[in-house]
Amino acid sequence: MMPRFIVHKTSVLPGFPLTFIPSTPRMQKRQDPAIEIIKAKADDAFNKNDFIVALALYSFISNIDPCNGIYHLNRSLANLRLQRWSNAAADATKALELCGTTVHKAKAYFRRCQARRELYDILGAKEDLDAFLSNGGSAKTAQIEAEKLEAIPLSADETSIRDDIADVADLLSNTLKLAASEADTVYEIRPSSGKALGAFATKLLRRGDLILAETPIVPVDDPTPQNIVTSFKQLSPRNLSRCLLLHNVHPQTGIFEGIFSTNAFSQSGIVFEASRFNHSCSPNARYAYHEPSKRERIIALTDIAEGEEIYVSYLQSRNVYGSSRSERRQTLSTRYQFCCTCSACDDANYKKSDRRRQEIGMIWKSLPMMSDGRKILTSVVRAITLMREDGYLADADDFAVDAAAICAGHSDWESCEY
Numbered sequence: 001m002m003p004r005f006i007v008h009k010t011s012v013l014p015g016f017p018l019t020f021i022p023s024t025p026r027m028q029k030r031q032d033p034a035i036e037i038i039k040a041k042a043d044d045a046f047n048k049n050d051f052i053v054a055l056a057l058y059s060f061i062s063n064i065d066p067c068n069g070i071y072h073l074n075r076s077l078a079n080l081r082l083q084r085w086s087n088a089a090a091d092a093t094k095a096l097e098l099c100g101t102t103v104h105k106a107k108a109y110f111r112r113c114q115a116r117r118e119l120y121d122i123l124g125a126k127e128d129l130d131a132f133l134s135n136g137g138s139a140k141t142a143q144i145e146a147e148k149l150e151a152i153p154l155s156a157d158e159t160s161i162r163d164d165i166a167d168v169a170d171l172l173s174n175t176l177k178l179a180a181s182e183a184d185t186v187y188e189i190r191p192s193s194g195k196a197l198g199a200f201a202t203k204l205l206r207r208g209d210l211i212l213a214e215t216p217i218v219p220v221d222d223p224t225p226q227n228i229v230t231s232f233k234q235l236s237p238r239n240l241s242r243c244l245l246l247h248n249v250h251p252q253t254g255i256f257e258g259i260f261s262t263n264a265f266s267q268s269g270i271v272f273e274a275s276r277f278n279h280s281c282s283p284n285a286r287y288a289y290h291e292p293s294k295r296e297r298i299i300a301l302t303d304i305a306e307g308e309e310i311y312v313s314y315l316q317s318r319n320v321y322g323s324s325r326s327e328r329r330q331t332l333s334t335r336y337q338f339c340c341t342c343s344a345c346d347d348a349n350y351k352k353s354d355r356r357r358q359e360i361g362m363i364w365k366s367l368p369m370m371s372d373g374r375k376i377l378t379s380v381v382r383a384i385t386l387m388r389e390d391g392y393l394a395d396a397d398d399f400a401v402d403a404a405a406i407c408a409g410h411s412d413w414e415s416c417e418y
């Protein structure tokens with residue numbers, strides 16, 4: 001029996017070891033423990049004057065837990081620091097509705113007072129200042145604020161000046177986009193029809209080109225739910241806010257687990273940019289984890305035209321080249337909640353593709369049983385031809401290494417290298 005050399009089994013999927021696939025939703029938790037962690041990171045960002053990140057994180061948790069007035073109260077202050085006056089006033093109003101204690105109410109009145117002052121709603125601001133005092137606010141603080149209000153001539157336009165700053169998610173993602181566009185990349189992340197975001201080539205890429213090499217941000221060796229939460233907990237507020245922007249098709253499993261199972265790579269964990277590449281069963285690029293540098297890499301398998309979407313396969317080699325459309329669809333829909341419509345799965349092509357892939361799968365299974373070198377070589381050539389016919393250009397080495405071993409056994413070094 002020929003030895004089966006596993007040369008590059010570093011190909012990975014942005015998925016999960018099978019043990020962790022959240023196939024059945026757990027019972028809805030009352031409060032996701034992730035919320036406490038996110039709140040602590042938001043406070044941390046605020047204390048470090050990173051108000052955009054604080055705002056993004058407060059927004060994230062207030063969307064999940066909209067009845068908690070504290071998030072609105074805190075976000076109101078972050079909005080004040082960012083001079084988003086209307087948003088600050090709206091958050092303070094929401095906090096007044098939701099917060100029960102006079103301490104929180106006093107804070108909310110004071111924040112709304114400051115926002116209204118900036119919006120030239122002087123009468124409203126004065127009312128809030130009175131309410132601040134009647135809820136136990138400091139007389140000294142109120143005095144300072146009252147002097148500021150007195151200094152504004154009442155003839156000033158009292159109608160609210162519109163706050164035209166973009167929404168917080170836009171604000172954050174624009175900052176991130178800016179950072180990405182400053183980097184020297186050969187792709188851009190933008191909407192992909194029916195697939196949320198995807199990665200598109202920004203210039204002609206040649207087969208073999210390195211598309212990205214990225215260090216994982218949430219490395220998890222042993223992805224138990226506990227380890228995942230611990231890894232997220234260790235992130236900086238900025239990286240956490242980036243992670244929370246990642247796609248999550250398993251929200252019922254918890255915030256961090258859902259993000260992890262939608263995006264994580266089995267060998268490296270969460271990698272921001274590589275997580276945005278969509279799947280195809282006939283991909284034009286592939287993942288390749290580079291152990292020495294501990295970086296996740298994506299490499300072009302074909303030439304890729306400028307503007308073309310770059311696809312990788314989420315399924316590991318034999319699971320994609322040796323499987324039928326229905327098998328792949330089942331796995332992809334369980335793990336990633338989508339129905340693949342790539343060229344191999346397309347209604348017009350899939351029957352032919354299934355036949356080819358079935359034959360490739362049979363060759364893969366029968367090769368270790370073969371002892372006749374010539375037969376092995378013929379089978380390997382057939383498998384690689386079928387892969388090429390099917391437009392599947394990765395993993396030919398799964399077969400070629402067997403062929404190379406036979407050639408080496410016959411001291412045919414030229415063919416061996418070929």
Ligand SMILES: C[S@@+](CC[C@H](N)C(=O)[O-])C[C@H]1O[C@@H](n2cnc3c(N)ncnc32)[C@H](O)[C@@H]1O
Nearest residue numbers: 195196197247249263275276277278279336338
């Ligand atoms: C790792 S993310 C890929 C990036 C994602 N599109 C985004 O917006 O961040 C995986 C998710 O992308 C979507 N996706 C990936 N490939 C797809 C495809 N071929 N067709 C439809 N949706 C796809 C699915 O929702 C899947 O759960």
